Amino acid sequence: MQKFFFQCIILLMNKKLYVISGSSGVGKGTVLKGFLQRNPQFMLSISCTTRKPRPGEVDSVNYFFLSPEEFKDCIEKDKFLEWAEFAGNFYGTKKKYINQCLEEGKDIILEIDTKGALQVKKRMPEAVLIFICPPSYEALENRLRGRHTEDEQTIQKRLNEAKIELERAENFDYKIVNDDLEKAIIELENVIKKERDNA
Ligand code: ADP
Ligand code: 5GP
Numbered sequence: 349m350q351k352f353f354f355q356c357i358i359l360l361m362n363k364k365l366y367v368i369s370g371s372s373g374v375g376k377g378t379v380l381k382g383f384l385q386r387n388p389q390f391m392l393s394i395s396c397t398t399r400k401p402r403p404g405e406v407d408s409v410n411y412f413f414l415s416p417e418e419f420k421d422c423i424e425k426d427k428f429l430e431w432a433e434f435a436g437n438f439y440g441t442k443k444k445y446i447n448q449c450l451e452e453g454k455d456i457i458l459e460i461d462t463k464g465a466l467q468v469k470k471r472m473p474e475a476v477l478i479f480i481c482p483p484s485y486e487a488l489e490n491r492l493r494g495r496h497t498e499d500e501q502t503i504q505k506r507l508n509e510a511k512i513e514l515e516r517a518e519n520f521d522y523k524i525v526n527d528d529l530e531k532a533i534i535e536l537e538n539v540i541k542k543e544r545d546n547a
Contacts, residue, residue, distance in 0.1 A: 364543060365446075365472060366390075367458045368536075369465045369517075370480030371510035372435070373492030375526040376459050379480060382533040384457075387540075391454040393446060396422065399437040402497050412442075430460065430467035435505040439464065455544075461509075462516035469519070476543050478536065479520040483527035485510075 370376050384390060396412040398419050407413050414422070419438045422428060431440030441458055449456050458468065468475050482488035488510060492503055517523060522539050526532040 364547060365456050365458065365468070365475040366540060366543075367460060367465045367468050367475055367477045368480060369460060369462045369477070369513065369520070370526075371482065371488055371513045372506040373488055373495060373510075374480050374482045375491065375529065375532070376480050378529060379524075379526055379532050379536060380457065380459060382529065383536050386533070387537065389454065390540075391449050391452070391456050393441055393449065393456055393458045395439055395441055395458075395460065396428075396431075397437055397439045399439075429471065430464040432461050432463040432467070434461045434463075435502060435509055441468075455540075462513045466516065466519060476522070476539075477520040478522045478524060478539060479517040480532070481514070481517065481523055481525045483525055487527075 368376055368380060380392060384392060394408065394410070394412060396414050396419060398414055398416050399411070401407065401410070401413055405411065416438070419431075419440065422440065422442070423431060427442055427444065428440040429443045429446055431438060433439075439461065441460060441464065446456060458464075460468070462479075465477050469477055482491070489507060492498070492506060498506065524532055524535045524539070
């Protein structure tokens with residue numbers, strides 16, 4: 349019933365849901381920033397998380413920052429379209445938020461982990477899954493360390509997750525290698541244009 353409800357909304361409004369995943373530090377945020385600057389008609393979903401804000405991150409802008417209790421309450425009340433634990437924290441996409449965005453008539457982009465992406469695909473098979481790959485494992489590690497946002501223990505957890513995320517990439521509709529940033533942004537634009545033309 350729920351699945352049907354979401355599919356109806358999307359079909360009625362002829363809007364698509366794009367899901368971007370990839371290992372932590374691969375450059376998802378950077379590629380999306382470039383994409384959204386050139387394509388402001390797209391809306392980037394704001395997720396909920398129990399992770400603490402990084403310096404400069406703002407509640408309700410970068411994430412809805414929740415306590416573990418608040419997050420658990422949302423799970424129990426079935427408020428998430430998808431949710432997952434990632435490297436010791438919880439992350440989730442609120443159904444209500446996605447609904448509101450669709451009502452505003454915008455195409456939505458979710459930037460979520462691979463477990464969440466596969467949950468979305470199950471519920472909404474028309475969602476387009478795009479995986480951002482690093483040019484190499486070394487480049488990924490350098491980027492993650494170079495960002496200076498995580499301590500060593502967290503970096504290790506994220507690098508371990510990276511290997512599992514790469515295996516799940518096989519189930520995605522598209523893969524984009526983020527080596528040259530400009531090329532990666534153009535490739536993302538081409539994928540989305542192709543999907544919109546086919547809609
Ligand atoms: P993610 O959102 O996937 O965790 P970020 O967008 O935060 O990753 O990028 C991680 C780091 O890698 C940042 O310091 C960013 O500037 C850098 N980065 C992103 N894309 C590239 C690229 N194509 N080449 C080199 N560095 C990049
Ligand atoms: P970060 O802590 O670096 O912001 O995000 C860590 C990971 O959580 C990234 O892979 C990011 O894509 C993922 N993530 C962010 N929001 C969500 C969400 O709502 N759901 C899921 N499943 N993953 C998310």
